[in-house]
Amino acid sequence: MQNKQNEHKDLTGKTALVTGGTKGIGKAIADRLQQAGAKVIVTARNPPEESNSDHHFIAADLMQAGQVTKLAQDINEKFGGIDILVDNIGGLTTPGGGFSALTDQHWESELQLNLLAAIRLDRALLPKMLEQKSGVVIHMSSVSGMLPLWQHNMAYAVAKAALNSYSKALANELAGKGIRVLTVSPGATKTPPMEKFIQQIASSTGLTPDEAFQHLMREIGGIPMGRMAEPNEVASLVYFLASPAAAYLTGANYLIDGGALPVA
Structure with missing residues (x-):
């Protein structure tokens, strides 16, 4: 019985940050990591709707470089760094209609939200992970990065494809330094x-x-x-990848799409 209890609390003593962690998939991930024993920090532009949340909330707009720097400073001062980073912030904000419907501003906005926000935060928080020679970074991508729908999500899909490539490059760079980097690509999720x-x-x-x-x-x-997937099903995959059970996994992109993508 004791071993079974320990298995469910295998993140005890770990500190995790989940961006966009106040609702949807992000909140489900934050809840699941906390259930596994982790101390969980969540960040978003607005406070969570549930005032009694057990997560530590820090407001930040990750599309603003100065706020990313301040967030990292606050985390390092208050928590001494983190062990698990889930770059979950992202979303489709641009119109459909293909290339002719997208302006430079549309492209820049989608890249800021779905790619550069994660890159900035990784750059700010990785030094502490490198000092401790351990850590897990999980980038939340999308099947759209491999199966773009030009009429609906062209800029979003391109930004997620770039995130996939960046995540793989970062994983290769850090694999020998005790840090694992992984990507999770949900399909249609409720x-x-x-x-x-x-x-x-x-x-x-x-x-x-x-x-x-x-x-x-x-x-x-x-x-x-x-x-469609339920948010908690995506959260279960993220928890597994962050856990000691996934200690030999890095550099891979894990699809959770109910079998929708034609090829892996």
């Missing part, structure tokens, strides 16, 4: 942003939300498991 995305498709096509979802599924070839 979150408010996904519901908003489907509603936007419905509005632009004249379909109902359910018809819009079925239309989207046909465009990506369907989901063999027949449903």
Whole structure:
């Protein structure tokens, strides 16, 4: 019985930071890491809706370099650094319609949110991990990085593809220094942003939300498991990758899409 209890608390003594950790997939990840015994810090631009959250919240806009620097300083001063970093911040903010609908500002905004925010934070927090010669960095990407839908998410998909490449390069650089770097690419997941995305498709096509979802599924070839993922299912994968059970894993991109991507 004692061994089973320890297995569920295998992150005891670890400190984790989850960006965008106040709702959706980010909150599910923060909750799961805490269940495993980790002390969890979450950051977002706005405080969590639940005032009784057990997570340590620090407000920050990671698209602002100065706020990233301050966040890292606060974490290092208050917590002495972190052991697990989950770069979860991101999202689709640009219009559909292909290349002609996207301005320079659209491209820059999507790259800032889905690529550069993670790069800045990694650069700010990795020195402490290098000092302790241990750590795990997990980048939350998307199947869109491998299966872009030009009519819906071109800039977002390109930014996530760049994140995938950066994550692999960083993993290779740090593999011999005690730090593991991994990527997780969820497919369709039941979150408010996904519901908003489907509603936007419905509005632009004249379909109902359910018809819009079925239309989207046909465009990506369907989901063999027949449903979207739950946030806690994505969180379970992230927990495993952050845990000692994944000690020999680095540099890989893990899909969690119900079998939707045609090839791995």
